[in-house]
Amino acid sequence: MLLVVLRRLRDLVVVLAVVGTFLFFLLRSIPGDPAQVLLGLKASPEQLARLHEELGLTGPLYEQYLHWVGNVLTGDFGTSIKYQAPVLDMIAGHIAPTLTLAIASTVISFLLTVLVIGWVTVSPHSWVARGVNRVAQFGLALPEFWLALLAVYVFALVLGWFPTSGHTPLFADPVTAVPQLVLPVAVLVVGQTAFFTITMEESVLGELTQLYLRTARAKGVTERRIALRHVLPNSMLPVLTTIGLNFASLIGGVVVIESIFVIPGLGTMLLGAVYARDFPLIQGGVMFVAFLFVVVNLLVDLAYSLIDPKVRVS
Amino acid sequence: MNLHKSRHPKAVVAVALLSLVLSACASRAGGPAASTQSADAGPPAKGGNITVRLAQDPGSLDSVVNGNVGTTYVSHQIFEQLVTIDANYRPQPVLAESYEKSDDGLTYTFKLREGVRFSDGSPLAASDAVASLNYWVKDGSYAAALKPVLKDVTAPDDTTVVVTLKSPFDLVALMAASHGSFIRRAADIKAKGPTGIPSDKVVGTGPYKVKSWTQGEQIVLERNGEYKPPKGTSSGYAGAKRAFLDTITYKVVADQDAVLNGLKTGILDVAEPSNPQYDQIKQDPSLAVAVEGGGTIQFVSLNHNSGSIFAKAEARDALNLVTDKKAIMASQGVPDLVSPSNGAFATSTNKAMYSEAGKAKWEQHDPEQAKRLFVQAGLEPGQTIRMITTDEFPQFKDALIVIQNDLKKIGIKSSIESYDFATLIGKKNNEPGGWDVLALMDDANPPVPSYTDNVKNLDNSGYPRDRLDPLLDTYNRAKTPEEQRAAIDAVQKFTSDNLPTITLYAAKNYVAYNPKIQGYSGWGMEFTDVWLRK
Numbered sequence: 001m002l003l004v005v006l007r008r009l010r011d012l013v014v015v016l017a018v019v020g021t022f023l024f025f026l027l028r029s030i031p032g033d034p035a036q037v038l039l040g041l042k043a044s045p046e047q048l049a050r051l052h053e054e055l056g057l058t059g060p061l062y063e064q065y066l067h068w069v070g071n072v073l074t075g076d077f078g079t080s081i082k083y084q085a086p087v088l089d090m091i092a093g094h095i096a097p098t099l100t101l102a103i104a105s106t107v108i109s110f111l112l113t114v115l116v117i118g119w120v121t122v123s124p125h126s127w128v129a130r131g132v133n134r135v136a137q138f139g140l141a142l143p144e145f146w147l148a149l150l151a152v153y154v155f156a157l158v159l160g161w162f163p164t165s166g167h168t169p170l171f172a173d174p175v176t177a178v179p180q181l182v183l184p185v186a187v188l189v190v191g192q193t194a195f196f197t198i199t200m201e202e203s204v205l206g207e208l209t210q211l212y213l214r215t216a217r218a219k220g221v222t223e224r225r226i227a228l229r230h231v232l233p234n235s236m237l238p239v240l241t242t243i244g245l246n247f248a249s250l251i252g253g254v255v256v257i258e259s260i261f262v263i264p265g266l267g268t269m270l271l272g273a274v275y276a277r278d279f280p281l282i283q284g285g286v287m288f289v290a291f292l293f294v295v296v297n298l299l300v301d302l303a304y305s306l307i308d309p310k311v312r313v314s
Numbered sequence: 315m316n317l318h319k320s321r322h323p324k325a326v327v328a329v330a331l332l333s334l335v336l337s338a339c340a341s342r343a344g345g346p347a348a349s350t351q352s353a354d355a356g357p358p359a360k361g362g363n364i365t366v367r368l369a370q371d372p373g374s375l376d377s378v379v380n381g382n383v384g385t386t387y388v389s390h391q392i393f394e395q396l397v398t399i400d401a402n403y404r405p406q407p408v409l410a411e412s413y414e415k416s417d418d419g420l421t422y423t424f425k426l427r428e429g430v431r432f433s434d435g436s437p438l439a440a441s442d443a444v445a446s447l448n449y450w451v452k453d454g455s456y457a458a459a460l461k462p463v464l465k466d467v468t469a470p471d472d473t474t475v476v477v478t479l480k481s482p483f484d485l486v487a488l489m490a491a492s493h494g495s496f497i498r499r500a501a502d503i504k505a506k507g508p509t510g511i512p513s514d515k516v517v518g519t520g521p522y523k524v525k526s527w528t529q530g531e532q533i534v535l536e537r538n539g540e541y542k543p544p545k546g547t548s549s550g551y552a553g554a555k556r557a558f559l560d561t562i563t564y565k566v567v568a569d570q571d572a573v574l575n576g577l578k579t580g581i582l583d584v585a586e587p588s589n590p591q592y593d594q595i596k597q598d599p600s601l602a603v604a605v606e607g608g609g610t611i612q613f614v615s616l617n618h619n620s621g622s623i624f625a626k627a628e629a630r631d632a633l634n635l636v637t638d639k640k641a642i643m644a645s646q647g648v649p650d651l652v653s654p655s656n657g658a659f660a661t662s663t664n665k666a667m668y669s670e671a672g673k674a675k676w677e678q679h680d681p682e683q684a685k686r687l688f689v690q691a692g693l694e695p696g697q698t699i700r701m702i703t704t705d706e707f708p709q710f711k712d713a714l715i716v717i718q719n720d721l722k723k724i725g726i727k728s729s730i731e732s733y734d735f736a737t738l739i740g741k742k743n744n745e746p747g748g749w750d751v752l753a754l755m756d757d758a759n760p761p762v763p764s765y766t767d768n769v770k771n772l773d774n775s776g777y778p779r780d781r782l783d784p785l786l787d788t789y790n791r792a793k794t795p796e797e798q799r800a801a802i803d804a805v806q807k808f809t810s811d812n813l814p815t816i817t818l819y820a821a822k823n824y825v826a827y828n829p830k831i832q833g834y835s836g837w838g839m840e841f842t843d844v845w846l847r848k
Contacts, residue, residue: 032736036743038373038509040381044458051379054508082373083529084507094530152575164575165567167531259569262576264531268568272370272530277736 004305008298012291019290020072023283024065034081034277055081068283077287078280082273087284090269095288097167098265101257102250104181105188110243112189113196114232121204121227133201139194148187148260155183165262184261188254192246199242203235210234236307244300245293252289362846363561364831366839367573367585371530371566376510378454378494386493387839388564390551391535392433393496393518396424396443396475397486398551401837403664403759405490406552408544409438409497409519410475419482419791420465424475431540432499433523440469445500447477447489454494460485463790482791491759521557521842533564548835548843555842558833562841577601577826584827584839589709592648595826602829604836605650609822610755611659612642612713614701615815618777621747623693630813632687633751635680636720643819645712653820657810661758661820669763671803672810676817685724698727702741703753705732710753713818717751758820763789763802777814 035051036043043051052058056067071078077087120129156164168177207213208231216226255267266285273281372384375392396410407413410424430438447467451457465478477485489495502515516524521543522535543554565582567573574591576582578600587595595601616624616633623629643652653661657676660667693699699721703710714730721728731749733741742752763786785808789801809815827834830847 030737031740031744032734033740033743034736036739037736039379040455043455047379047453047455047458050453051508081509083371084374084509084512085529090529093528149571152571157575157578160579164579164581165572166581260572262565262567262569262572264528264566269530275734275736276373 004301005298008294008301012294012298015290015294016287020069020283020287021065023286024068024279025061027277027279027282028061028064032277034279037276038081077284080273080281081278082276082281083278087280090281091266091285091288094264094266094269095251096169097263098251098254098258098267100170100181101184101188101254101263101265102247104185105192105250106243106247108185109189109192109196112193113200113239116193116197117200117204117235118228118232120201121231122224132197136194136197136201139190140198142190144187144191145256145260147190148184148257151183151187152260165260167261167263180261184257184263187257188250195246196239196242200235200239203238204231207231207235233307237304240300240303240307244296248289248293248296251292252286358556358558358833358843358845359848360558360845361560362558363563364559364583364828364841364844364846365563365565365581366841367567367576367582368533368564369566369568371533374510374513375516375524376506377496378450379510381455384564388533388535389493389496389518390520390838390840391522391562391842392516392520392524392538393498394520395489395495395497395551396426396447397490399490400552401550401835403491403550403666405486406546406549408552409443413486415486419793420479422477422479422485424477426473426475427542427544428473430519430542432517432519433538433540434499434517435540436499438497438519439500440472440475442500443475443497444469445503446497447475447495449498449503449506450492450494454492456488456492457494459483459786460488481787484790484792521555522562525561531566535562535564536560550837551840557842558845559841577828580828583831584825584841586823586839587826589646589648589651592651592824596650600829601826602831604825604827604834606823606825606836606838609651609653609661609758609820611655611661611758612709612753612755612818612821613815614713614717614818615752615754616813617746617750617752618814619746622750623688623691623697623699624750626691627812628687629691629693630816632684632691633717634675634684634813634816635678635687636684636724637717637816637818638679638720639676639818641720642713642716645716646709646819646821651822651824653822655817655819657817658806659760659763659809659817664759666798667759667763667802669803669806671806675810681720681724685726688724688726693726696727698729699750700748701728701730701751701753702738702749703730703732704735704738706735707755709821710755714751714753755821763805777812781812782808782814 033048035048035055035057039047039051056064068078079086080090083090116128116132119126120132123129152164155161162179162182166180168180170177170181213226213230216230217223252267252270254265255271257263258265258268259271266289270282270285272278273285366387368384368387370382370384372380372382372388374380375385375389377385377389394408396408397405397413398408400406409427409430411427413422413424415422424443426438426440426443432438444467451461451464451467460483463479463481463483465480468476468478470476479485496518498511499515499517502511502517505512505515513527513529518538519541521538521541523538525534525536527533537557537560541555541557543556544552546553548555567576567582567585570588570591573582573585573587574595577585577587577595578598592603596603614633616622616630618625624633639655643654646652655676656670656673658669658672660669662668701714701717703714705711711730711732718728718730738752741749782805785801785805789798789805792798792801825836825839831844832847833844834841835843
């Protein structure tokens with residue numbers, strides 16, 4: 001187990017180095033000058049030159065790169081050009097809203113998926129079992145932005161049940177925060193639940209063909225017990241991978257939801273950084289997302305070993 | 315010496331949003347939805363909060379180096395200038411008690427008001443004004459026109475600031491119109507970082523001060539107990555302001571649908587929604603609308619660098635002749651928000667700067683003559699006119715599509731490429747021969763009489779300055795309003811004759827707000843003198 005963790009940590013370093021280096025050179029090769037964006041079209045050449053100097057955007061590219069690497073190795077990811085705040089502080093300030101959305105929607109989606117698939121496994125001939133796949137396909141096909149706009153129109157503007165937008169830190173003021181979270185989380189849950197359900201249903205169908213189930217039935221184990229004790233847990237492994245990857249992608253990828261519901265999360269921060277060509281903030285933000293991807297994958301692998309003894313032995 | 319008082323109106327609003335966003339300073343035509351200002355609103359009363367939408371977090375409140383429109387909006391509640399513009403674009407003293415101009419036009423003396431304090435309690439000193447003006451001239455974009463003629467800025471005593479020039483220059487008008495000329499503590503200017511004065515050094519003498527700033531989310535202002543208003547009736551940015559509201563919350567909302575929904579449900583109290591939302595908002599009884607008379611000038615900038623056909627005057631004349639400006643105005647879809655234009659570099663609301671000297675040529679529309687002129691200019695058969703713009707403002711592309719159709723009718727190919735703002739600037743600056751026409755907008759009330767994006771010493775898409783500069787110098791040396799008027803007409807005629815840019819139309823801005831807000835004058839996004847209906 002320790003070896004697995006150490007290997008993953010090694011991989012993490014490699015991934016971050018590759019992502020950071022790639023981004024560094026990519027950002028400096030695309031059109032767009034952060035100094036020009038900041039100062040506007042009317043900035044004089046002298047002003048631009050001075051700001052380039054102050055931002056450390058002068059000198060050979062390799063020197064800038066080595067300077068950046070040196071800083072990163074000491075834990076300094078630089079200062080946001082636009083906000084003049086440390087990149088890590090900026091990430092810390094924007095991660096909570098995104099994590100709240102990601103955790104809430106993932107947990108609810110997972111529970112709903114287990115509930116639905118549990119029902120389908122126990123009652124394979126019920127109306128739920130017959131319709132689940134089609135409904136899930138439909139849910140997966142709904143564009144997130146469209147669903148979000150529809151939800152705002154129906155539940156906020158027409159019915160007035162929830163606010164149209166807004167964000168309040170969950171633990172600072174739960175009474176205000178929870179109603180604000182309902183619509184964005186619900187929109188995310190629709191797509192995620194559909195995705196998890198399809199994945200888990202496939203896994204369950206595969207599991208149902210396993211020979212050990214015949215043995216269990218021969219021993220007189222009830223269908224309900226077979227479903228809940230054997231099929232569902234063994235079907236969980238591929239779903240775990242899906243959930244892990246999906247969770248990690250939510251961290252940097254809920255820009256549309258954050259935008260529609262005015263949530264100042266990591267995706268919004270990164271989008272603004274791209275428009276402003278805020279190089280340090282883009283690099284730091286994307287490296288953070290890459291870091292989370294690797295860590296979540298590691299956690300999924302560790303969860304595998306907890307769920308499946310065969311993985312632990314191997 | 316003669317006491318110099320508001321010799322001529324001058325309009326200005328510094329550039330906004332990465333130098334392109336709608337500028338807020340403009341007079342509103344008519345009252346702000348007068349029907350919403352109910353008679354039973356009662357007298358002005360202190361208290362409450364309004365939530366105002368910002369399209370993006372400005373990043374810094376240093377308007378010297380940051381042209382973001384959010385910086386302008388918020389800064390005007392926090393900072394004051396020595397002189398500023400009133401609702402008629404006339405310079406008026408604010409932190410200055412008075413100002414004088416020497417007879418030779420080379421020395422300006424500002425006497426500071428006594429008893430003025432910054433929001434931290436420290437007194438305003440002449441050294442603060444000297445540091446602020448020097449910072450503005452050194453790093454401010456619009457002040458670049460002043461830089462070559464500035465000799466020095468000194469403080470002979472604690473309440474006097476003297477600006478000495480090498481040659482005559484209309485200093486007060488520029489200073490009043492530029493958002494960069496706010497007065498800050500000298501110590502804060504010393505703390506300036508690469509992108510301006512840090513957010514924890516935002517200390518001014520204005521009616522409000524920063525209470526909190528959650529980056530990327532909101533800026534909350536609270537009443538400044540140290541505020542000492544100037545004399546005179548509140549008008550535009552000038553006059554005595556009253557801070558009725560306890561707090562003003564500027565909330566970052568990028569999505570236009572979220573803005574509209576926020577206004578309808580009371581999450582937002584004030585916003586500048588998009589033009590396509592205008593009719594819907596106008597018909598909503600729960601919202602009030604104020605249409606601003608100033609706004610912006612929409613234009614196309616022509617590339618004068620070699621490599622572009624528009625380096626030749628015949629091609630510029632041809633584009634002017636082929637462009638159906640009325641069709642472009644109609645393409646904007648909201649008649650209330652478009653002012654008929656005649657090619658002037660200021661709107662007719664800005665009476666001192668407005669000129670009709672170039673009207674006759676601008677109004678010409680002759681596609682066949684345009685076709686002949688393009689041939690004379692050397693446009694090869696099959697050659698493509700390359701038009702670029704930013705997709706952050708859909709009206710730019712709408713205008714280019716009309717021009718593209720006009721060109722197509724006379725058999726000329728053209729392309730339209732639309733980028734994010736950063737890429738557009740990169741394309742414009744780094745590929746001087748890689749484009750022909752650039753659609754943009756600018757403040758409708760420029761700080762100096764000049765066509766768009768052509769402030770002296772600044773970029774003008776490669777257009778040679780040798781003939782324009784003497785005209786601007788004549789303007790700055792003018793001693794009477796008549797001389798200034800003649801100089802403005804001369805610049806406008808020069809613009810029309812040579813077409814460094816082609817104005818398309820003047821666009822109005824509009825503000826939607828909650829009718830509970832009383833006393834809102836419609837002047838940009840100014841919320842002093844505003845109170846909430848009980």
